[in-house]
Amino acid sequence: MTPRHPRLDPLADRYAARTHGMKTSEIRALFSVVSRPEVVSLAGGMPAVTALPLDAVGSMIGDLVSGMGAQTLQYGSGQGDPRLRERICDVMALEGITDANPSEVVVTVGSQQGLDLVTRVFCDPGDVILAEGPSYVGALGVFQAAEARVRHVPMDDDGLIPEALEQALLECRANGDRVKFLYTVPNYHNPAGVTLSEPRRRAIIDLADRYDLLIIEDNPYGLLGFDHEPLPALRARDSRRVIYLGSFSKTFSPGLRVGWVLAPLAVREKLVLATEAQVLCPPSLTQYAVARYLDTQPWREQIKLFTELYRERRDATLESLDALMPAGTTWTRPDGGFYVWLKLPHGLDSKLMQPRAVNAHVAYVPGIGFYADGNGREYMRLSYCYPEPDQIREGVRRLARVIEAELDLHRTFDKVDTGQFRAVEHGGSGGGQPFGPQVPDVEPFVGPANSDRFEDRR
Amino acid sequence: MTPRHPRLDPLADRYAARTHGMKTSEIRALFSVVSRPEVVSLAGGMPAVTALPLDAVGSMIGDLVSGMGAQTLQYGSGQGDPRLRERICDVMALEGITDANPSEVVVTVGSQQGLDLVTRVFCDPGDVILAEGPSYVGALGVFQAAEARVRHVPMDDDGLIPEALEQALLECRANGDRVKFLYTVPNYHNPAGVTLSEPRRRAIIDLADRYDLLIIEDNPYGLLGFDHEPLPALRARDSRRVIYLGSFSKTFSPGLRVGWVLAPLAVREKLVLATEAQVLCPPSLTQYAVARYLDTQPWREQIKLFTELYRERRDATLESLDALMPAGTTWTRPDGGFYVWLKLPHGLDSKLMQPRAVNAHVAYVPGIGFYADGNGREYMRLSYCYPEPDQIREGVRRLARVIEAELDLHRTFDKVDTGQFRAVEHGGSGGGQPFGPQVPDVEPFVGPANSDRFEDRR
Numbered sequence: 001m002t003p004r005h006p007r008l009d010p011l012a013d014r015y016a017a018r019t020h021g022m023k024t025s026e027i028r029a030l031f032s033v034v035s036r037p038e039v040v041s042l043a044g045g046m047p048a049v050t051a052l053p054l055d056a057v058g059s060m061i062g063d064l065v066s067g068m069g070a071q072t073l074q075y076g077s078g079q080g081d082p083r084l085r086e087r088i089c090d091v092m093a094l095e096g097i098t099d100a101n102p103s104e105v106v107v108t109v110g111s112q113q114g115l116d117l118v119t120r121v122f123c124d125p126g127d128v129i130l131a132e133g134p135s136y137v138g139a140l141g142v143f144q145a146a147e148a149r150v151r152h153v154p155m156d157d158d159g160l161i162p163e164a165l166e167q168a169l170l171e172c173r174a175n176g177d178r179v180k181f182l183y184t185v186p187n188y189h190n191p192a193g194v195t196l197s198e199p200r201r202r203a204i205i206d207l208a209d210r211y212d213l214l215i216i217e218d219n220p221y222g223l224l225g226f227d228h229e230p231l232p233a234l235r236a237r238d239s240r241r242v243i244y245l246g247s248f249s250k251t252f253s254p255g256l257r258v259g260w261v262l263a264p265l266a267v268r269e270k271l272v273l274a275t276e277a278q279v280l281c282p283p284s285l286t287q288y289a290v291a292r293y294l295d296t297q298p299w300r301e302q303i304k305l306f307t308e309l310y311r312e313r314r315d316a317t318l319e320s321l322d323a324l325m326p327a328g329t330t331w332t333r334p335d336g337g338f339y340v341w342l343k344l345p346h347g348l349d350s351k352l353m354q355p356r357a358v359n360a361h362v363a364y365v366p367g368i369g370f371y372a373d374g375n376g377r378e379y380m381r382l383s384y385c386y387p388e389p390d391q392i393r394e395g396v397r398r399l400a401r402v403i404e405a406e407l408d409l410h411r412t413f414d415k416v417d418t419g420q421f422r423a424v425e426h427g428g429s430g431g432g433q434p435f436g437p438q439v440p441d442v443e444p445f446v447g448p449a450n451s452d453r454f455e456d457r458r
Numbered sequence: 459m460t461p462r463h464p465r466l467d468p469l470a471d472r473y474a475a476r477t478h479g480m481k482t483s484e485i486r487a488l489f490s491v492v493s494r495p496e497v498v499s500l501a502g503g504m505p506a507v508t509a510l511p512l513d514a515v516g517s518m519i520g521d522l523v524s525g526m527g528a529q530t531l532q533y534g535s536g537q538g539d540p541r542l543r544e545r546i547c548d549v550m551a552l553e554g555i556t557d558a559n560p561s562e563v564v565v566t567v568g569s570q571q572g573l574d575l576v577t578r579v580f581c582d583p584g585d586v587i588l589a590e591g592p593s594y595v596g597a598l599g600v601f602q603a604a605e606a607r608v609r610h611v612p613m614d615d616d617g618l619i620p621e622a623l624e625q626a627l628l629e630c631r632a633n634g635d636r637v638k639f640l641y642t643v644p645n646y647h648n649p650a651g652v653t654l655s656e657p658r659r660r661a662i663i664d665l666a667d668r669y670d671l672l673i674i675e676d677n678p679y680g681l682l683g684f685d686h687e688p689l690p691a692l693r694a695r696d697s698r699r700v701i702y703l704g705s706f707s708k709t710f711s712p713g714l715r716v717g718w719v720l721a722p723l724a725v726r727e728k729l730v731l732a733t734e735a736q737v738l739c740p741p742s743l744t745q746y747a748v749a750r751y752l753d754t755q756p757w758r759e760q761i762k763l764f765t766e767l768y769r770e771r772r773d774a775t776l777e778s779l780d781a782l783m784p785a786g787t788t789w790t791r792p793d794g795g796f797y798v799w800l801k802l803p804h805g806l807d808s809k810l811m812q813p814r815a816v817n818a819h820v821a822y823v824p825g826i827g828f829y830a831d832g833n834g835r836e837y838m839r840l841s842y843c844y845p846e847p848d849q850i851r852e853g854v855r856r857l858a859r860v861i862e863a864e865l866d867l868h869r870t871f872d873k874v875d876t877g878q879f880r881a882v883e884h885g886g887s888g889g890g891q892p893f894g895p896q897v898p899d900v901e902p903f904v905g906p907a908n909s910d911r912f913e914d915r916r
Contacts, residue, residue, distance in 0.1 A: 009724035010698065014638065014672065016582045022731040046533055054527035061743075062520020069512035073711035075504055109567055109737045116736045120603070124474045141735040145578070180472060214472065240468065253531035255742035266467035273480040277599040278574045278736070279567045284713035285519075286741055 017125070021144050040395030042382040043363040045190065045338050047250050051309055052302065057253075060296060061289050068288065076284040078276040079268075080107025080260070084291040088260050091294070092246065095222050096232030099239060100262050106271045107282050111220055111247035111259030115183075116142050117278070118216055118243055118261060121270045123148045128177040130168055132160050134341070134370030134379065136190045136218065139183055143372070148180070150372035157332065159196030160184055162203035169211045181214040181243075186234060188221040188337025191370050191381035195335065198231055205237045213241065220247040220259075223303050225336035226311040240264060248290050250338075251303050256286040310338065316389035317382060320396035326404050331382075338385035341367075343378055348406050350380040356405070362398040475583070479602050498853030500840040501821040503648065503796050505708050509767055510760065515711075518754060519747050526746065534742040536734040537726075538565025538718070542749040546718050549752070550704065553680050554690030557697060558720050564729045565740050569678055569705035569717030573641075574600050575736070576674055576701055576719060579728045581606045586635040588626055590618050592799070592828030592837065594648045594676065597641055601830070606638070608830035615790065617654030618642055620661035627669045639672040639701075644692060646679040646795025649828050649839035653793065656689055663695045671699065678705040678717075681761050683794035684769040698722060706748050708796075709761050714744040768796065774847035775840065778854035784862050789840075796843035799825075801836055806864050808838040814863070820856040 064072050079085070085102035092100050108114040115138075123129065125147035131139065133152030143150050151172065154164045165182070172179045184204075186196035196204070208215050217234045235244040247259040261271055275282075293299060317340055321331055328345030342364075344350060351366040367379025382399075384392055522530050537543070543560035550558050566572040573596075581587065583605035589597065591610030601608050609630065612622045623640070630637045642662075644654035654662070666673050675692045693702040705717035719729055733740075751757060775798055779789055786803030800822075802808055809824040825837025840857075842850055 009722075011672065011722070011725060014580055015728065016578065016580055016585075018582075019579050019728055019732075022728060022735070024731065049531040050528050052527060052531065054531075055524045057527065057531075058520045058522070058524030061523050062516045064516070065519050066513045066516030069510060069515065070508050071713075073507040073510065073512075073515075073713040075707075075712045109741070112738045113736060120474065121477050122472055122474055124476075127474075138735075138738060141731075145732065145735040214469065249533075253743075254533045255529075255531040257737065257739070257741040264467075264469070267469060270473065270477050270480060273482065273599075274477075274603065277480070277596075277603040278571060279715060280570045280596060281715070283567070283715040283741055283744055285711075285747075286743060289743075 018145055018147050021147070022141075039358065039361045039363050040387060040391050040398065041363045042384070042387070042392070042395050042399070043365050044386055045383050046386045047254055047338075048306065048309055048386060049253055049255070051305060052253065053297070056297065057289075057293065060292055061285075064288050064292055065285065072285045072288045074284060076281045076287065078281045079272045080105070080282055081284070081287040081291060084258075084287045085260075087291055087294040088246065088262075091223075091251075092233070092235075092244070092262065095219070095230045096236035097244065097262070098236070100235075104262055104265060104268050106261045106263070106268055106275060107287055108259045108261060108275065109279060109282055110249060110254070110257040111218065111245040111261075112138055112142070113257075113275070113278070114245045114259050114261040115139055115216070115218065116145075117271050117274045118181075118245075118263075118267075119143060119146045119148065120274055121267065122180045122214070124178075126178070127180045128172055129180055130165065130172075130182040130213075131372075132184060132189065132192070133373075134191050134367065134376055135183065135372070136185055137365075137369045139218070140370070140372050143183075149177075151177075151179075152371060152373060152375070153182075155189070155192060155194065157194050159186060159189065159194050159200055160204065162200055162207060165204060166207055166211075169207070169213065179213070181216050182208070183216045183218065184234075185218045185221075187219055187230065188224060188334055188339070190221070190337070191339050191365070191367075191379075192341040193332040193334035193337060193339045194341075195231070201231065201234060201237065205234060205242075208238065208241045215242045216245065217242050218245045220245075220250050221337040223251055224307055224310060224338075226307060226314065227335045235262060243267060251306070252290060252293060252299065256289055258282070258286050258290045307336075310336075310385055312389055313384040313387070313392055314340075316392040317384040317396065320393045320400075324396055324400035326400065326407055328407075329403060338383050340382040340384065342380050342382055344380070344403065345407060346378075347410050348403065349377045351377055353402060353406055357399060357402045360398045360402045362395045362402070364399065476603055476605050479605070480599075497816065497819045497821050498845060498849050498856065499821045500842070500845070500850070500853050500857070501823050502844055503841050504844045505712055505796075506764065506767055506844060507711055507713070509763060510711065511755070514755060515747075515751065518750055519743075522746050522750055523743065530743045530746045532742060534739045534745065536739045537730045538563070538740055539742070539745040539749060542716075542745045543718075545749055545752040546704065546720075549681075549709075550691070550693075550702070550720065553677070553688045554694035555702065555720070556694070558693075562720055562723060562726050564719045564721070564726055564733060565745055566717045566719060566733065567737060567740055568707060568712070568715040569676065569703040569719075570596055570600070571715075571733070571736070572703045572717050572719040573597055573674070573676065574603075575729050575732045576639075576703075576721075576725075577601060577604045577606065578732050579725065580638045580672070582636075584636070585638045586630055587638055588623065588630075588640040588671075589830075590642060590647065590650070591831075592649050592825065592834055593641065593830070594643055595823075595827045597676070598828070598830050601641075607635075609635075609637075610829060610831060610833070611640075613647070613650060613652065615652050617644060617647065617652050617658055618662065620658055620665060623662060624665055624669075627665070627671065637671070639674050640666070641674045641676065642692075643676045643679075645677055645688065646682060646792055646797070648679070648795070649797050649823070649825075649837075650799045651790040651792035651795060651797040652799075653689070659689065659692060659695065663692060663700075666696065666699045673700045674703065675700050676703045678703075678708050679795040681709055682765055682768060682796075684765060684772065685793045693720060701725060709764070710748060710751060710757070714747055716740070716744050716748045765794075768794075768843055770847055771842040771845070771850055772798075774850045775842040775854065778851045778858075782854055782858035784858065784865060786865075787861060796841050798840040798842065800838050800840055802838070802861065803865060804836075805868050806861065807835045809835055811860060811864055815857060815860045818856045818860045820853045820860070822857065 085105040089100045123146045132155045235242040244262040331342040365381040367376030543563040547558045581604045693700040702720040789800040823839040825834030
């Protein structure tokens, strides 16, 4: 049974059903481009790890191996190092989770694995997952691998819209869909950059209670706020219906791949069995490194330092956008985290525009990567976490030129009625009104409010 | 919808189908017991990492962080560090795989994740996986999580029996089973301790070709041979139908969780997408640590040192077994790796005997953990990799006493016809005759040959 065409995949007919849907994410597809030095990348979400005290961290980790090799180089428990799980509870207390017990924590290979484990434990093919529109691209990859169906719920400057969530729940109930959980990133959303407001947190917990909805709260950015103390986590309000995902990737180092899940004991039990089948146990060295870091290094001050650095870069981004973007372009104004979510003038397509942007030596992530339903073509994600402020300004300058050129092109071909820009913007500028799939001709609309400030400043 | 009994799992009706089958492995169940100092544990498979040059490794890893923090603490590629993938090809060359290209290698979080990825990429629920009887317990956990059905294929002192494999393939074909692959550990099998002979390697590759069978070759122990150079890997003979799993857990450190998959490019592509959905990328620090270790430390000499140490422990185990085990007990004689597979006298049950063994302060892993079909009660796995030779001798002494006591008990209650012991042993002593599920009243029978040597020495 040797294949006639050896260059074709002889195993093509053997793969599991889940394998057929797998595709490279918009972000991964950009990696080769992004790594070119002449390109200013506003695409990747890489933390500024060089701001860490590398010598101190290096000798700390070196000592861990020399002094505790019997533990740090050996297999560990599937649930994760007990000492680290205790310290993780201290970290969660900073966001109002004061009742967490180390026995309810499972250490994972980044919170990505935590999300994969939760999804494997709960989702059969065809199950429905509710998620913000847009959603974290890595979560969409997990849900697709689980052959789950994603139903996006619109959001605006204040995050997920409770009325839209309730409407989605009712529609799913009417369709007889098995809704397994709501997946949400309440703080400094990736990619939208917005944060779920205090009243909406109450409203969503209330909905979860009324509809017996399980919530997966993914919170990698919660401690990276620029303007205020973190809002209490959803998990701080409901320990029974909220499964919480945390990570040290943004507060310490992503290269160690240390995240965690906080879940009720019955779920935690299943998660441990699932992770043992997947990786046996998380790496011991990286767990000891994080625990020792939390024990011996000024990690709270380090987070402040990171936050100052990201705030500067956020400011550089918003100032350049305000100064340079053509009318009709709108974007969110994050007060923490890594991302700005930008909407192009009516008629432009970030995916089609991408090659011209790369020619102009600026990279971003097209919005379609953050939707499971093909929406998002007029959006793009801009990351300010990694480039220096000057690079950011230059990148935005290049991007603005590319957008201008696209607009000229469209005007020439009369594809755009420029007179409608402001109308369209104002249509969305109120914020809070539900947008999204349930109104087919209006896309989920994020962050129009800044367009007013934008007008004011003109 | 608050549950009436808060102590029950309110989410019990929400879990995925795959979750219901998950159960703690026989090994994990023993962990608490094993950790008690008074117990000699012949249960765990922990490598002797303290035999590593911990100071050198410690300063090596410390320097990696201090000097290359921008890389070692940052996200990396989903496929794994290119430099490490090159070095992995050098390592595989030691077992005859000379045509591997770094582009065909995917770095994983231990080879456990490699097996999980391969299984997710190929197996739908209900698919059949052929595996040795007994099989590595961690693999059975992966297959169960994938809702695949495991069909055990008998083995003997020379490893998997080709005639039995062909019979299994024919039976599956007759049943219309979708056989996705054969999972095999050809070298120093876990738990059987036996190695697939050279002629059988040829025979199995020939079968794979004739039946278009995909083979997953799991080879964590291949470089830990006591008496001869490694036999060429199955992958060295067939690059199209063999997917190879490797690991640094036994040759360097399990706590770093660095393993790999070598697969044809089309499969590799799918594996990378699957691992990106699961963990984004393997930890950077641990990958750099392994690559730097291979670049700068005398790793071949270190493997020799490990091998000498394990050989001593193997010898202590076999000498004690030869000297102390009651007639009717048989075991394999590994010439590499970590494990001896022991068969109890007729009528004894290793699972039922376990509490009495633990009372006598010796621990082992009951054989049933290594079968997906409930077989293996008369077997146990003894690991000699971790305890010192004196501990091993004491452990075997305690185990022998426990078995003697069980035999007395059975004789008293006339459960055992002692006159039948040797007959049963000799029935199996030829080796090579097919045993196993297809002959319902005869279990897969591993390693009787030593019983002859045992008799000789008496």
